[in-house]
Amino acid sequence: MRFDVITLFPAMFDPLMQVGVIGRAAAKRVFDIEVHNLRDWADPPHYVVDDAPYGGGGGMVMKPEPVRRALSAIRRQAPDSLVVLTTPQGKTFRQQDAVAFSHTAGVIFLCGRYEGVDERIRSWVDEEYSIGDYVLTGGEYAALVMVDAIARLVPGVLGNDASAEDDSFSEGLLEYPHYTRPVEFEGMTVPSVLISGNHGEIARWRRQESLRRTLLRRPDLLARQELDDADRRFVEDLRKGNA
Numbered sequence: 278m279r280f281d282v283i284t285l286f287p288a289m290f291d292p293l294m295q296v297g298v299i300g301r302a303a304a305k306r307v308f309d310i311e312v313h314n315l316r317d318w319a320d321p322p323h324y325v326v327d328d329a330p331y332g333g334g335g336g337m338v339m340k341p342e343p344v345r346r347a348l349s350a351i352r353r354q355a356p357d358s359l360v361v362l363t364t365p366q367g368k369t370f371r372q373q374d375a376v377a378f379s380h381t382a383g384v385i386f387l388c389g390r391y392e393g394v395d396e397r398i399r400s401w402v403d404e405e406y407s408i409g410d411y412v413l414t415g416g417e418y419a420a421l422v423m424v425d426a427i428a429r430l431v432p433g434v435l436g437n438d439a440s441a442e443d444d445s446f447s448e449g450l451l452e453y454p455h456y457t458r459p460v461e462f463e464g465m466t467v468p469s470v471l472i473s474g475n476h477g478e479i480a481r482w483r484r485q486e487s488l489r490r491t492l493l494r495r496p497d498l499l500a501r502q503e504l505d506d507a508d509r510r511f512v513e514d515l516r517k518g519n520a
């Protein structure tokens with residue numbers, strides 16, 4: 278898979294490509310990432326990428342010409358990639374979107390700045406995504422979040438590919454709690470089932486804790502989830518305070 282990012286601040290992506298599992302995977306070319314400076318497609322001598330809004334008002338707007346040229350050039354190198362505009366007005370990016378994108382050939386992220394992009398730019402993008410109901414100074418933060426969430430699902434990126442399977446949201450629930458050594462710390466102990474060696478019991482405990490956690494913290498997720506009989510019985514017990 279390949280990622281392309283169009284930005285006015287390419288340096289913001291250096292840490293992503295240099296540290297942690299994503300950095301290691303990028304270095305090993307498990308996926309490719311190309312960060313493009315939008316100014317490279319602006320006109321000399323001043324390489325201006327923004328202009329004042331028609332109708333007046335504060336702030337500047339990203340001009341269409343450099344973006345058009347950037348998209349055309351990158352699309353030639355990545356013809357199967359989807360173009361994603363980062364915008365607080367897009368649909369909210371969720372785990373299932375990360376999963377879906379991880380199965381595509383690639384994504385070209387367009388990072389807005391200032392008051393955003395000239396409205397005509399929207400006609401050249403495939404999708405518009407927001408990372409939440411708040412306004413950031415630039416789309417770089419959103420692109421970083423989305424690249425990270427997608428890239429970790431690309432086979433070979435996580436040390437143990439199975440470790441994403443139980444993650445929160447993957448199956449529509451929050452993940453169960455984790456513990457590591459020591460068995461006892463400041464009077465708090467690890468649940469005995471986790472040191473029992475009984476894998477069936479451990480799986481059952483994890484499923485139930487996942488249900489408990491989701492009911493407590495994100496009942497909206499649980500309401501959307503299809504549950505089997507055992508899960509339903511456990512959730513009923515939880516609601517009655519019996520579990």
Ligand code: SAM
Pocket residue numbers: 362363364365366387388389390391392393394406407408409410411412413414415416417419
């Ligand atoms: N004036 C715009 C509005 O109210 O909808 C906000 C522009 S914002 C200051 C500048 C850029 O940051 C946007 O063009 C977008 O690329 C990015 N951005 C801001 N908030 C975002 C969010 N929640 N999700 C994704 N991108 C965001």
